[in-house]
Amino acid sequence: MLNSKKKILIIGAAGGLARILTSILSKENPNYEIIGVDSRPQVEEFKRENVQFLKIKYTRGNFEKLFRDNEFFAVYHLARMSHAYSNKSNLAQRLDLNIMGTSRILELALKFHVKKMIILSTYHVYGALSDNPTFLKEDAPLKASINHPELRDVTEMDQLATNWMWKNQHRIETVVLRPCSIIGPQIRNSMSQYLTTKYVPLGIDYNPMFQFIHEFDMANILARSLDEIPTGIYNVAPDEVVSLRKAKSIIGLPSLKLPLITLTPMALVVKKIWNFPDYLIEYIKFSCVIDNTELKKHLKKDFLRFTTKEALELLKLKL
Amino acid sequence: MLKEIIDTVNLKTSPEDRKKIDQVFSKLYSIYGESEDPWGLDLHRAKSSIEYIWPIYKNYFKVRVFGKENVEDRPYMITSNHTGQVAIDGMLISTAFAIEMERPRILRAMVERFFTGLPFIGTWAAQGGAVLGDRQNCEKLLERNQSVLVFPEGVRGVSKSTKDFYKVQSFTRGFFRIALSSGVPILPIAVVGAEELFPYVYQAKTMAKKLGLPALPLSANYIPLPSPIDIYIGEPYSPPDHLNADSSDKDIDHHIFEIESIIQKMTDEGLKKRRKFWANVK
Numbered sequence: 336m337l338n339s340k341k342k343i344l345i346i347g348a349a350g351g352l353a354r355i356l357t358s359i360l361s362k363e364n365p366n367y368e369i370i371g372v373d374s375r376p377q378v379e380e381f382k383r384e385n386v387q388f389l390k391i392k393y394t395r396g397n398f399e400k401l402f403r404d405n406e407f408f409a410v411y412h413l414a415r416m417s418h419a420y421s422n423k424s425n426l427a428q429r430l431d432l433n434i435m436g437t438s439r440i441l442e443l444a445l446k447f448h449v450k451k452m453i454i455l456s457t458y459h460v461y462g463a464l465s466d467n468p469t470f471l472k473e474d475a476p477l478k479a480s481i482n483h484p485e486l487r488d489v490t491e492m493d494q495l496a497t498n499w500m501w502k503n504q505h506r507i508e509t510v511v512l513r514p515c516s517i518i519g520p521q522i523r524n525s526m527s528q529y530l531t532t533k534y535v536p537l538g539i540d541y542n543p544m545f546q547f548i549h550e551f552d553m554a555n556i557l558a559r560s561l562d563e564i565p566t567g568i569y570n571v572a573p574d575e576v577v578s579l580r581k582a583k584s585i586i587g588l589p590s591l592k593l594p595l596i597t598l599t600p601m602a603l604v605v606k607k608i609w610n611f612p613d614y615l616i617e618y619i620k621f622s623c624v625i626d627n628t629e630l631k632k633h634l635k636k637d638f639l640r641f642t643t644k645e646a647l648e649l650l651k652l653k654l
Numbered sequence: 655m656l657k658e659i660i661d662t663v664n665l666k667t668s669p670e671d672r673k674k675i676d677q678v679f680s681k682l683y684s685i686y687g688e689s690e691d692p693w694g695l696d697l698h699r700a701k702s703s704i705e706y707i708w709p710i711y712k713n714y715f716k717v718r719v720f721g722k723e724n725v726e727d728r729p730y731m732i733t734s735n736h737t738g739q740v741a742i743d744g745m746l747i748s749t750a751f752a753i754e755m756e757r758p759r760i761l762r763a764m765v766e767r768f769f770t771g772l773p774f775i776g777t778w779a780a781q782g783g784a785v786l787g788d789r790q791n792c793e794k795l796l797e798r799n800q801s802v803l804v805f806p807e808g809v810r811g812v813s814k815s816t817k818d819f820y821k822v823q824s825f826t827r828g829f830f831r832i833a834l835s836s837g838v839p840i841l842p843i844a845v846v847g848a849e850e851l852f853p854y855v856y857q858a859k860t861m862a863k864k865l866g867l868p869a870l871p872l873s874a875n876y877i878p879l880p881s882p883i884d885i886y887i888g889e890p891y892s893p894p895d896h897l898n899a900d901s902s903d904k905d906i907d908h909h910i911f912e913i914e915s916i917i918q919k920m921t922d923e924g925l926k927k928r929r930k931f932w933a934n935v936k
Binding site: 465466467468469470472538539540541542544576577578581594595596621622624 | 689690691692693694696767770771773774776777780781785786788789790791794
């Protein structure tokens with residue numbers, strides 16, 4: 336064989352988490368050839384020989400060519416368009432990219448005999464509701480869009496991926512990961528922003544419990560999913576749970592302490608200081624704590640490198 | 655008379671009480687740890703709440719606890735009647751188990767869905783150990799060797815009109831099924847005296863339904879009266895071995911009825927022995 340290297344495709348490769356994953360995979364496995372694609376340019380070029388980055392548009396033709404030209408062994412789908420700035424006006428665009436895009440990727444993975452598919456979803460799919468039990472299992476109903484229809488794409492993409500996963504489980508191994516809040520200096524999601532912004536509202540009337548995972552640990556779990564985790568849906572979270580007030584106090588930035596019940600009416604004014612998506616108010620009011628038992632069945636040793644406190648302290652590097 | 659009233663409203667924690675609370679909490683810290691638990695229990699916050707609750711418990715409601723000898727050092731599903739319009743009985747039982755027992759423990763009171771969404775109160779209760787009354791929460795806590803406090807009458811028990819005071823309402827079955835699945839004994843409790851916190855009540859059920867509230871009591875007073883309260887702890891009731899969590903309703907119903915009867919009996923006997931207070935003199 337001219338090229339015996341196993342090829343791995345990372346979709347959404349310009350993102351912070353994808354970059355750490357690329358770095359781990361390429362360093363630990365010199366015999367892997369990693370192709371990263373994104374519609375955005377990458378911040379900095381990878382110097383490693385076994386990494387290649389392509390800035391392409393996510394169209395059917397482009398993708399199909401990519402799959403045809405390379406016999407991918409595994410595909411990471413990390414290209415979910417962030418809902419950090421979600422609002423009703425960009426819902427159509429997100430639905431198109433997240434639902435149609437995912438459907439396109441899954442279809443091609445099957446057509447071109449990919450062996451392993453790893454899809455990044457989020458714990459947001461469960462929704463933050465006052466009647467959530469603590470430690471939600473993977474089979475809990477996805478209720479995110481009950482109060483916030485603008486999160487429809489998030490739950491729909493997850494459901495699309497999981498339905499596809501069970502339907503094709505004998506042909507392709509698929510892992511769907513639903514991580515808790517990923518935080519770290521390279522991540523720009525709404526929770527990292529919330530924690531590292533001064534004078535963001537912090538409830539005096541609510542204090543939900545949170546789980547945080549450091550970006551490096553999350554990237555490491557993505558990398559280990561390749562060989563160590565079989566088909567299934569997995570919540571990704573540490574055992575540790577911390578209240579939002581405690582997390583804010585570890586970071587140490589001043590916040591605007593107010594009753595969150597007043598926040599919705601004040602949203603227009605508050606949004607001038609802190610541009611937040613509407614659904615985030617629910618997440619800083621009510622807990623959505625997930626159960627990690629399923630994941631721990633497969634990742635027994637060295638599950639996480641950073642404790643919650645360390646992950647929060649490392650977030651200060653972003654300041 | 656005047657001295658009695660002053661004593662009743664003396665809501666300061668005495669230095670001896672403070673010392674007692676400190677001692678209890680040093681034990682609790684070693685059992686539960688000092689950091690928050692996944693359900694939001696925060697012992698430091700719980701301690702500051704107890705410092706306010708204890709004088710109310712001791713001087714205002716003059717709580718007496720009977721049957722402490724029935725409590726062993728193991729987890730229980732503590733099952734109580736629910737009285738008094740607002741869930742003050744839960745707070746008093748939890749305080750009794752935290753402060754008055756030889757081996758203190760934090761009870762994880764299972765609360766209504768409505769309650770956990772309330773601003774301020776929901777978080778305050780969670781910091782003191784309250785948890786959303788959900789089967790999964792209950793099982794996980796029992797797995798972790800914690801004791802849970804349930805009121806199987808639910809809102810029907812707490813929100814009764816005056817004519818139904820001290821009549822134990824029928825229990826729902828969930829608590830018994832969880833006790834069967836986790837093998838934890840049930841510890842029956844009767845609270846006597848809490849119905850007279852609000853002695854004249856009419857439940858506006860239709861209006862409550864329209865407003866989306868679990869209950870709407872119309873009462874002569876909205877500040878609880880200083881009715882003396884007695885807490886009776888019965889002997890543990892172990893779920894029978896031949897039943898399991900999926901046994902038929904028919905098979906488990908007579909056990910549930912038996913627990914209801916035990917609590918009703920403790921209540922009736924407690925009523926004969928209770929202390930006099932103007933609102934309970936017939």
